Amino acid sequence: MLVESETLPYSDMNERAVLACCLTEPELVDESATSLQPEDFYDLRHRNLFNTMLEVRGRGEPVQVITIRNYAEENFPQGVEAVGGIAFLAGLPDIIPSSVGLPNYVAVVKRKSRLREIVSTAKGILSEISNQSGDDDSLLEQAESQLTSLLHSSTDRGGEVCLRDAIGETIDEIEAAFTADGGCTGIATGFSALDRLLGGFHNGDYIILAARPSMGKTSLAMSIAENVAIDNKIPVGVFSMEMTAVSLLKRMLSSRAKVDGHSLLTGKLTEQQIKSLTVTSGNILKAPIHLDESSHLTVPVLASKARRMVSRHGVKLIVVDYLQLMSAKADSRVQEVTRISNGLKTVAKELNVPVLVLSQLNRSVEQQERPPRLSDLRDSGSLEQDADVVGLLHRADPTSDLIQLLVQKHRNGPTGDVELEFDKSTTRFKNPDYFTDNA
Numbered sequence: 001m002l003v004e005s006e007t008l009p010y011s012d013m014n015e016r017a018v019l020a021c022c023l024t025e026p027e028l029v030d031e032s033a034t035s036l037q038p039e040d041f042y043d044l045r046h047r048n049l050f051n052t053m054l055e056v057r058g059r060g061e062p063v064q065v066i067t068i069r070n071y072a073e074e075n076f077p078q079g080v081e082a083v084g085g086i087a088f089l090a091g092l093p094d095i096i097p098s099s100v101g102l103p104n105y106v107a108v109v110k111r112k113s114r115l116r117e118i119v120s121t122a123k124g125i126l127s128e129i130s131n132q133s134g135d136d137d138s139l140l141e142q143a144e145s146q147l148t149s150l151l152h153s154s155t156d157r158g159g160e161v162c163l164r165d166a167i168g169e170t171i172d173e174i175e176a177a178f179t180a181d182g183g184c185t186g187i188a189t190g191f192s193a194l195d196r197l198l199g200g201f202h203n204g205d206y207i208i209l210a211a212r213p214s215m216g217k218t219s220l221a222m223s224i225a226e227n228v229a230i231d232n233k234i235p236v237g238v239f240s241m242e243m244t245a246v247s248l249l250k251r252m253l254s255s256r257a258k259v260d261g262h263s264l265l266t267g268k269l270t271e272q273q274i275k276s277l278t279v280t281s282g283n284i285l286k287a288p289i290h291l292d293e294s295s296h297l298t299v300p301v302l303a304s305k306a307r308r309m310v311s312r313h314g315v316k317l318i319v320v321d322y323l324q325l326m327s328a329k330a331d332s333r334v335q336e337v338t339r340i341s342n343g344l345k346t347v348a349k350e351l352n353v354p355v356l357v358l359s360q361l362n363r364s365v366e367q368q369e370r371p372p373r374l375s376d377l378r379d380s381g382s383l384e385q386d387a388d389v390v391g392l393l394h395r396a397d398p399t400s401d402l403i404q405l406l407v408q409k410h411r412n413g414p415t416g417d418v419e420l421e422f423d424k425s426t427t428r429f430k431n432p433d434y435f436t437d438n439a
Contacts, residue, residue, distance in 0.1 A: 009115040010042035014108040019046060020092040021099040022053050026063035028102055029053045035106050040113035048076065049083040065089045187234060187317055187354060190227025192431050193418045197407060198389060201317060201354035206345045206386060208323075210359040210377055211393035216403065216422055216429065217358045218243065219251070220393065221319050223429040224356065225289065226252060228317055235288035237309040237318045239302060241325040245291045249284070255428035256280045262425070290315060296327050299343030303350075310351050318351075320344065322358035324378065338382040345386045359383060361392065371396070374408050384409065391418075402432060 018036070022029045038051040052071050053063050061067045068089060069080045076082035083089065186200030201207060211217040222238075229236040240248055254261040257280035259273045269277070290309050294301070302320070309315040320326075323340060330336035348355040361376045372392040377383040384390065390409035396402075405418040421432045 010112045011108050014105045015041050015046045017096050017105040019049055020096045021102045024093045025099050029057045032106055040109055045084045052083055189224045197416050203352045204349050205354040205388040206348040207356045207389040208359050208387045209391050210361050212361050215393045218321055219427040220429045221358055225319055229289045230287040235313050235315045237290045237315040239292045239320045241295050242321055245293045251427050253277055253280055254426045258426055260425045298327055303347050306347055316353055318355045320357045324360050341382045341386045
C-alpha cells in the first residue's frame, strides 16, 4: 500500500535540475524566482536550498557551495544537511548538460506544485463536508470557488510583465485603431453612435449601465447581448439575478421577431407572427448566448461561473443584471457594494473580457426631476471610482421613444450623450431612424 507522501505529484529530477541550473549560473536564481516560490518544491531539502539561494543572492554574495554551506550552518539546526549535504551540493552541476532547459524544468515543477495544491484543497473540502462544518449551500459555494480558482489560476493576469510582449500588444492595438480609422476597435454593441464614442467594449473594461427602475436598462443590455451574439456570433455570458431564462428568452423573441410582448403573453398571434417567432427561435438557438439565472450571487461564485464560461465556451462579453442583487459579507451596505464592485472589476481584469454590469440609481433623480449624474449611483461611491465606463439612462421627454444614454465616465476616451430609440412593445432598443439615414 502506498503511503500518502508517495501519492502526491512531484518530480525529483526536475526539482534537482532547477537547483543545478541556479548553482551553475547564479543569475538564473532570479529568473527561476519569477515563476517559483520555495514552497513549490516538494522535497524539503530542495525547498530549503532554493530559499537559501534566494537569501544568499539577496545579500549580494556569490551563490556557491561555500556560501550556501555557511548560510545553512547559521540558519538551520541540521546545518548543511538541511539543504542536502556537501556531497549533494557538489554533485548537483553534473546532473544537467547545460542550463538551456531551465524554462522546461521550472514549468514541470510549477505544474506539480499546482497539482499538489489541488489535492490539498480537495482533501480540505472533503474534510469539511465529512465534518458537516457548514450548510450545504455554503459548502458547495466554497468548494466550487476554491477548485475553479485553482484550475484556472494559470490564466490569471497580473504580476511582472515582459515589456517586449506588452509593447507588441500595444502596437497591435494601435494598428487596429489606425485600420479602423476612428471606427469600432473593440466589441461592437450594435449602436453606431455608442460604438463611435467608445470604440466598442474593450477587454478588461468594467462598464456600468445605470438607471431607475423601468427605464430599460435590462432591455438595453439584452439588446447589446443580442447584437453581439446573434449578429456578430461572438459568445456572450449573461448572469440574470432578476429574471428567469424563460423571461429573458421571451423578451429576446419579442425583440428579434418584432412581435408585441403582450401578444406573446396572451397567445393572440397571427400566422405571420408564428412563422416569424419560429425562424427567430432557430436563430437564437444557434447563437452563442450562455444564460445563468442564479439569484443573489456572491463575487467568488460569479467569478467561478464566469471563468467556466470563458474557458468552456470562449465567452468574450459578460453581462451582470444587476449589481444590487449580489451579496457580500460586510458590516454595512456601502461596504458590501464596495466589495462587490471591486470584485467585478477584478473579474474583468483577470478574464480580460469586458464586463457590463447593470446598477440602480438613487431616488433623488426622480424627486428632483433632472438628468442623472455619477453621484446618483446607488449605495457606494466606489462604483464611480472602479468603473472604466459609466452610462446613465435618461428620458428627457416622457412622451418620446428617444432615450438618452449619458456616458459620463470614459476612462480611456471622451464622454458624451448618445440617443437611442426604444420600442416599448417589443422591449427593443435600436439606432434612431434619423441616425441610420445619415450614418
